Amino acid sequence: MSTELLEQKFNEKIDQEVRIEPKDWMPEKYRKTLIRQISQHAHSEIVGMLPEANWITRAPSLRRKAAALAKVQDEAGHGLYLYSACETLGVERDDLLADLHSGKAKYSSIFNYPTLSWADMGAIGWLVDGAAIMNQVPLCRASYGPYARAMVRVCKEESFHQRQGYEIMLTLCKGSEAQKKMAQDALNRWWWPSLMMFGPTDADSKHTEQSMRWGIKRFTNDELRQKFVDVTIPQAEILGLTVPDKDLKWNEERGHYDFGEINWEEFFNVISGNGPCNKQRIDARKKAYDDGAWVREAANAYAEKKAKKKVA
Amino acid sequence: MSTELLEQKFNEKIDQEVRIEPKDWMPEKYRKTLIRQISQHAHSEIVGMLPEANWITRAPSLRRKAAALAKVQDEAGHGLYLYSACETLGVERDDLLADLHSGKAKYSSIFNYPTLSWADMGAIGWLVDGAAIMNQVPLCRASYGPYARAMVRVCKEESFHQRQGYEIMLTLCKGSEAQKKMAQDALNRWWWPSLMMFGPTDADSKHTEQSMRWGIKRFTNDELRQKFVDVTIPQAEILGLTVPDKDLKWNEERGHYDFGEINWEEFFNVISGNGPCNKQRIDARKKAYDDGAWVREAANAYAEKKAKKKVA
Amino acid sequence: MTDQNKFDYILQQADNCLILGQRLAEWCGHGPILEQDIALTNISLDLIGQARLFYQYAAEIQGEEKTEDDLAYLRDAWGFKNVLLVEQPNGDFGFTIMRQFLYDTFSCYFYEALMSSSDERLASIAAKSHKETLYHMKWSADWVIRLGDGTVESHNRVQQALNELWSYKDEIVIETSADSDALAAGYGVSLAELKEKRDAKITAVLEEATLSIPEGTYSHKGGKEGVHSEHLGYILADLQFLQRAYPGNEW
């Protein structure tokens, strides 16, 4: 079949919402875009382990410690599914990691912010996982099969994390003055970075149109961001916390909350490497990888020895 | 002059309590014994920094933190004087350190015990420095000049440390129940190791006789140990603490305290490397030395460059 | 307190679980392979879970209306009864594996025996924990073998870890008075019997791993009596900080 015919059949499948599977023909740009998007998501999961892992040893109760361990373990699991989904597109995990370590591949900028108090464990679950779910739920219907199936599992666990995070916030907000202050401080620091998680405004978003055409993006950045704000503000009210945005107010006419201008300078600064923790995060990942080289070599060497013995 | 004549003159000086100085003739065994004794003492000072440095970052008040820093700094200073005294006998500091790191040279076994609470900072000052002073004051009259002079400075500072340690204990013992418990726990752990600091019983002490003859030891181990017990028991009584020795009692007849049998098995175990922290201490010293290699090389390289420029 | 000895006996194992779980949690996000990062976190999670069951029971025995968290977060270092083995720093992956193996070969047989405890609550905690520990021991033993019989570097590293940890392996099977009283009272485990099984397992695995068994017989001890290494204070400074800084709060 000619490339044009293949492309036509591919587009028909997309239009009919038939899943593309690994062995199906796909345009090179589709494949590359998927690799970029899925690997970026996978990297976000494993880099995202770090800010939360930072509070496991200091979790304030055994129940919370166990929940935090389970949560970070889930994130590692998500990383695994997503790297596997990526591998179905013909790349190796090690190559993807190399791109992460070199800075060629991105991960969600939110994880370049530090976790400074226990309340950040609540705020991350509530806001960051909340925003992630907004982004990810539509991807359960993504056109690429392995990606969509991975996202179904991811989303199920993420919404559990989100509820858990909100419950941490609720406990703090019902607690002592210091705990309330901790919760408010966390909201102050995580609110704007969470809004930034939806990416640049639609006007500045370079991949949106093509990705929507291909069914690997279902809503625009601004649509999702608005939805997140609309869902989250009432939750903040229940907590009795103040969202750090003086322009925030309900717009009766639009049926949505209006909110203030995002500091895009900060956004692009963090993306370009100047976030509070960019270097720390990548250094931690690189160190884990480099320090683990001898372990991976040993595992391979042992597996080879075993295989040889079986043959002999 | 024949060796016999030199030796005779040397012995006369010793008998007349005339100081031996670096350029004077001395018997090779005297020199070796001094190097062993002084370097062991120097090593004890720098290894002895570690258990106390362990509580500086956790000192419970700024005043105590400053005092702890000053104290450990003094110990480093003592190390310096003593290494310098040793160098007058024709050895290099680096060679002495190599012997420490290889395990060939010893240091005071007391520093192989861990510091487990803030009260240990008190107990070490009170008991360990107290015992050290008993050992060291007579050495201010040691026959070898540089050693005797170093010991004068050391002893002056050590008695300040001893008072400071006792004052920490006093504060704890006047404090809360938890503080008193901390103090008693520290005394329980440090009492017997402090008695061991005077070395084996006279019957088992192999170097005593010759060293006393040479004026580099002035009292026997058992004499010093008895003196330490006699001085320390009334101090423990003032603190209201119980010395962990059921056989301890005043002997009217002897005019001394009787005390229980030392656990010599533990003593020899710790000396032979099985103390709780032997490996940790030597590893810390080796790591500091190895990690510092590039710094020492850089300092030398820079000094050479500078010297060359001056010549040119 | 209805039974001081049982309380002490339970704390020994509870503290082992908590402190080792805490140490393993330090690996979270820093493992050498993503799958092994998950395994380390999983074992940590199991250990914290075991600790909770023991602390809950201990708190009931104590009868002062205290909780699992009071026992974990508000005791001083000298009140902790864990063995020195579990508070040793993680070191490299090989060191962590060897420490884990030397612990798992205890805990697995310990729970196996404790399942026959005359105390039903202990027997039931043991039954649940034993299943978990079987998996832990399989994992750590497999890795000891893989690293020991892997490359020259991995062999040397894990041999070095074994040499360093050898003098920490026996404290856990040396009887304290809590241990002997528990055995006599019927709710405890015979450490002598346990040690035999354990030693056989250790020897078998080390041999398969082509590792040399160190000759030393000296054993560090003190942890079970509350005399720890300098590491424990730092572990507790992090572990307990929030509870200490904001006492009496719900989290």
Next chain:
Amino acid sequence: MTDQNKFDYILQQADNCLILGQRLAEWCGHGPILEQDIALTNISLDLIGQARLFYQYAAEIQGEEKTEDDLAYLRDAWGFKNVLLVEQPNGDFGFTIMRQFLYDTFSCYFYEALMSSSDERLASIAAKSHKETLYHMKWSADWVIRLGDGTVESHNRVQQALNELWSYKDEIVIETSADSDALAAGYGVSLAELKEKRDAKITAVLEEATLSIPEGTYSHKGGKEGVHSEHLGYILADLQFLQRAYPGNEW
């Protein structure tokens, strides 16, 4: 509180001194050369001393019968106003030296200017501290030069440290409202003037050290407003542990 702004202004510098002093104290017993171990401890001691003078004065201004220790030991991380520079981990000796140099070149000119403060107490603390800081700056500058112009390895290490720390050097000279109010009120220091002198000194020393001046102009900030790095929490967990665990005791 008689003067909230002065209180905040003083805490900024007090916290710088405390946290850097604490970091340097971690070196104690682990320095690369015995003489430099002593120097690091000595600077730490000076910094703790400076922190105490500032905290004592701040506590008086606060007027709540609190002590220097209340301010150091009982504030939460978000109440600390030190710059991010001083809470960075020690790294190797070269990293510690470079961090120290970038701090000393601030503090030396800061105290020099603060000696003319309209507040006599601040002027007198500054006079005492300035003498100490002159020595610190000489020491750290000498070492920057020695390492920069030493061996290839030392040059690379200290260049690397410079690159990493470059974006942390300016927060300390960026005005907060406490800084500008203090300047306007006459007891503070002009950071703009200070920056000029400081930059000239930094440039001169780096040149002599044969180091390349990084090009980046981005500056991390947040510390002066209480938004810190993840390091501060761990620093405080150790620093404050005893006071938190046993509140209200004398030590």
